[in-house]
Amino acid sequence: QSALTQPRSVSGSPGQSVTISCTGTSSDVGSYDYVSWHQQHPGKAPKVIIYDVTKRPSGVPDRFSGSKSGNTASLTISGLQAEDEADYYCCSYGGWYTLIFGGGTKLTVL
């Protein structure tokens, strides 16, 4: 199984919106509604911000939203804030108890 494809970097100004894509195949992203997004600040452990494509864990601001179309999932962050600057990883269930991660996207808040 190959890693999911994400852009290496995206950027936006405070208050703007950015979208990060995550492209897989019909065997992973396209087959299951088990796509999650994980935020990682430098030197810290990842944290789940979106699961099951669109759901947010308790405590995650509603500025973060997820969607999926075919083999591509997306994370949108609206009303960008300085603290959103981090690395973002998508993750999909790959069947048979396996998980597949994307290569990660570095978000820069200008």
Place this chain on the structure above:
Amino acid sequence: QVQLVQSGAEVKKPGASVKVSCKASGYTFTNNHMHWVRQAPGQGLEWVGVINPSGGGTKYAQRFQGRVTMTRDTSTSTVYMDLSSLRSEDTAVYYCARGRENRLDYWGQGTLVTVSS
């Protein structure tokens, strides 16, 4: 509250083995799978494998087959990941993460494993 507390950093020589532990608390240990994920310096996340603490069944990523062994101790709510025949490319932070319905919901703090002669 769910907590996953991992063992401390390790330095190993090439060819050696390392065993990393992850102690769970705040929930019923046998109700959730436990995954291991690693992150090489400056790189992305890579899934290593998963263990079912209830029965001990495991599933490993193909590239680690034959080198990784995951075990658990239900008496102490601890899972272990043993990686053998270490090489420099195995230098990474290793995370345990709790599974829930085909996804991850909580992460451990990570354990740095350095492989160096």
